[in-house]
Amino acid sequence: MARTSPPSLRIFDSLTKEKTIFSKADPDGKAVTWYTCGPTVYDEPHLGHARSxxxxxxxxxxxxxxxxxxxxxxxxxxxxxxxxxxxxxxxxLGTRLQKEIESMERDKAVREAISVGRAAFKHYLSNHLPLLSSETTAKAYLVEANRAYADVVEGEPTDQNAKLKMHIKTCQSAAQALDALEKVPNDSPLSDFFYGAKDVLYPYLDHLYGSTVDSRDHSIFTAVARKFEKRYFDDMHALNVLDPDVTTRATEFIPKMVTYIERIIAKGFAYPTADGSVYFDIAAFEAEGHPYPRLEPGSRNNSALRADGEGSLANKSAIKRHDVDFALWKASRPGEPTWPSPWSKAGGRPGWHIECSVMASEVLGSEIDIHSGGEDLRFPHHDNELAQSTAYWSTKEKPAPWVNHFIHTGHLGIQGLKMSKSLKNFVTISEALERPEWTSRSLRICFLLGGWHEKIEVTQDILKAGAAWESRINNFFINAIDIMRASDGLTTESSSSLEETPAFTSLDKAKADLHEALCDSFDTPAAMRIIANFVGECNTTQLSRVAVLSASRWITRIVTIFGLNREGEDAVLGQNGDDDGSGQLQASALHSQIIAWHGAEIPHAAQQPVYAASKLRDDVRQYVLSARGDIDYAALEKLAEHIDTDLRQMANANADPYQATASRFHTDIQHVASEKASAGEILSLCDDFRDIHLYSLDIYLEDREGLPALVRPLDTPLKRALAEKRAAAAAEVAAKTKRKAEEAAKQSARDNQAKINPAELFKNELYSEWDEQGIPTRDAKGDEITKNSRKKLVKMYEKQQKVHREWLDKCERE
Incomplete structure (x- = not known):
């Protein structure tokens, strides 16, 4: 990675819709300022958050x-x-109601819960499922919902259908909880009812009592935010996402926001309204020559997106000067938190967009190098941020760009739809990481395999592609450890003497190609292909220790930069980034870095006995396979002699499980040699050593044609892969056994049929008379057999005559 000039980094910029040369406010230095829109913390973080x-x-x-x-x-x-x-x-409100009801005497509590539950159920049906009667009972709900919304339930996935399915599912959960309480009021726990019905109870309670909540008690709202903020950062740590250098919270900047808005008003770009709100004046902004919107010009008149950005003020368009104007400050309604403001004695709260403008400006100033977020934030959120920040910072003498580059990550799709909290079609991060195939590393690999600004669908295909990429890297590192294990450092070979070898030429090319890919707007899919192709070349080439060290160092560093090697970050990223391949790396140091990637290693106590036993096994297998059945058992016994001395010198050989296992294998080889066992028995013993004895010690031997077996730590992915391989082999054996049994049954049926003498073939209740050959002349009723029927019977007779003759001949031969 040695370079003589700064990289020509290009970034796909949402402002220009093309790749542009990366520019920054610090043209002579390396400082880069970056602001990103983080989570709105009101629910569990999901895979959509993980994607961004x-x-x-x-x-x-x-x-x-x-x-x-x-x-x-x-x-x-x-x-x-x-x-x-x-x-x-x-x-x-929900907690208050539950405490009130649970404090009542049981019968009264159940009656009250059922009454509230029925009213809430009716309210939810009226608001969200209009095709159903609001009088639909909990007991009849499922049948009625499937009838009324059959097209939705069975239809293609669309955003509209997804919302209806969400409402149907929400009502179903409430109906089940309510029905259970109505059926068995004395045995159904009230806590189960409140949990199952909460999503219909809460909106109903808010409809009745939401405006009575004390707006000055901010803890009612901040408690939710703090709870889910902690969940978010816990999940980010599980995903190995770096903490921000600075984390800002909107509620900590309220006075700054008021001051910021006042300046925008003073410059003529915003206006207060009679209710105490403040709106940004798009017409005045454009009159000064500023375009709006810049990121998504085609969305200017998208009323649905504008309404989503306005939230609680979306229905107050009448008080704005223009439909496209957006709120900088919102007049708080009853039941909403409020802060002091100069525009109303009742106070208010900030608009969504102003929060980020103020926090970014306060921390990073008037010019930010990079602003990022998910692609759904382009309009209206980031376009409105850009407008109000430009209005705040710009002067006629000095127009301020505010942001040099906008970058937006693509969505994470699930069944063709964007993963969304509002659609409740999301998988939480904690749920995902509980699945064996969705580890922190496997998810990151999937995201690396897709473009950062493109949509990604989490499918079995992409998970398999990610697993295949990880497996290729794992195999390379295991091979590297195997090659390096005999040496603590470099051999007498110098890297300079090998620089022109194919291995070093491939490494130089891989470095150059990867550098070009990363300069090309962080093209990680191309980078991942480059790494995989280079590793593939290494896995099929006999490499010296020097070549292995150089290749391993580079690959280790790049996968660590990508965040795939959590445990090795301190060691790897502390090295000099200008790796020209000439550094005298010690094999032991690199070994520890590779172990950090792999997450498993051969215990130190195991290495000497296991490698010794593995060599014996290699020698025995190679000898038996080459002997082709003509085994010299004295020679076989001699093969075991070289390990005997080593094992005897090991302390506590019988106490250590690895030494004991190796000694047992040595004894077993001597025994089968003395008993002159067959080749199959000897090879089976070698397989048992691999598949049973070492497997139980979390060590696996991977047999390789023409090479010694590879000694591998048995980590979870390898266990899973081996289990799948064994299951597939077992399924194949079972299928083969079944086919053999079916064929045997068919052959038995054919033999039983062939045993029948043709003269006896038609002697049954279907016929009443036969000719001298045994062919029927009359049916069971006494009616004469027709000519067509007789022709068919004659053909059957002749066929039976043939198979019966063959059967008799076979019996005579046997």
Whole structure:
């Protein structure tokens, strides 16, 4: 990675819709300022959050650890938002109701719970499932819903259908909880009812009592935000996502937001309204020559997106000067948190977009190098941020760009739809990481295999592709350890003497190709192919220790930069980034870095006995296979002699499980040699040593044609792969056994049929008279057999005559 000039990094910029040369506010230095829109913390983090956070983490690591920029990464946490406000009220009102009811005498509590549950169920049906009568009972709900919404349930996945399916599912859960309480009021726990019906109870309670919640008690709302903020960061740590250098929270910047808005008003780009809200004036902004919107010009008149951005003020368009104007400050309604403001005695709260403008400006100033987020934030959120920040910072003498580059990550799709909390079609990060095939590393590999700004569908195919890539890297590292294990450092070969060898030429090309890929807007799919192809070449080439060290060092560093080698980061990323392949790396140091990648290793106590026993096994297998049945058992016994001395010198040989296993295998080989066992028995003993004895010690021998067996630590992915391989082999054996049994049954049936003398073939209740050959002349009723029927019977007779004759001949031969 030695370079004499700065890299020509190009970034796909959402502002220009094309790749542009990376420019920054610090043209002579390496400092880069970066602001990203973080989570709105009102629910469990899901894989959609993982997609954006992990992809941005990869880009950040590449900027910092590959290109060497000093990145200052700032992320906000939106902790005051319509969804958080609503969730806070829901939790507060729901908890209050549950405590009130559970404090009552049991019969009264059940009656009250059923009454509230029925009213809430009716309210939810009226608002979300209009094709159903609001009088539909919990007991009849499922049948009625499937009848009324059959087209939705069975239809193609669309956003509209997904929302209806969500409402159908929500009502189904509530109906089941309510029906259970109605059926067995004395045995059904009230806690089960409240949990199952909460998603219909909460909106109903908020409809009745939401406006009565104390708007000055911010803890009702911040408790929700703090809870899910912690969940978010816990999940980010599980995904090996770096913490932000600075984390900002909206509620900590409220006074700054008020001051910021006042300046925009003073410059003529915003106006207060009678209700205490403040709106950004798009017409005044455009009159000064500023275009709007810049990121998504075609979405300007998309009322649905604008309404989503306005939240609780979406139905107040009448008080705005223009439909496209957006809220900088919202007049708080009853039941919503409020902060002091100069525009209303009742106070208010910030608009969604102003939060990020103020926090980014306060921490990073008037010019930010990179602003990022998910692609759904382009409009209206980032377009509105850009407009109000430009209005704040720009002057006629000095127009301010505010952001040099906007980058947006693509969505994570599930069944063709965007993963979304509002659609409740999401898989939480914690749920995903509980699945054996969705590890932190496997998810990151999947995201690396897709473009960071493109949509990714998590499918079995992409998971398999990611597993195949990881397996290829694993095999390379295991091979590297195997080659290096005999040496603590470099041999007398110098790297300079090998620089022109194919291995070093391939490494230089891989480095150059990967550098070009990363300069090309962080093209990680191309980078992953380059790494995989290079590793493939290494896996099929006999490499010296020097070549292995150089290749391993480079691959280890790149996968660590990508965030795939969590445990090795301190050691690997502490090295000099300008790796020209000439560094005198010690094999033992690199070995520890590779172990950090692999997450498993052969215990030190196991290495001497296991490698010795593995060599004996290789020698025995090679000898038996080459002997072709003509085994010299004295020669076989002699093969075991070389390990005997080593095992005797090991301390506590019978106490250590590895030494004991190796000694037992040595004894077994001597025994089968003395008993003159068959080749099959000897090879079976070798297989048992691999598949049973070492497997139980979490060690696996991978047999390789023409090479010694590879000694591997038995980690979870390998166990899973071996289990799948064995299951497939067992299924194949079972299928073969079944086919043999079916064929045997068919042959038995054919033999039984062939035994029948043709004269007896038709002697049954279907016929009443036969000729001298035994062919029927009359049926069971006494009617004469027709000519056509007789022709068929004659053919059957002649066929039976043939097979019966063959059977008799076979019996005579046997």
């Amino acid at each position: 956070a992990v992809s941005l983490d990869i880009l950040r690591r590449v900027m910092r650890d590959y290109f060497g920029f000093k990145v200052r990464f700032v992320m906000n946490v939106t902790d005051v938002d319509d969804k958080i406000v609503l969730r806070g009220r829901y939790q507060y």
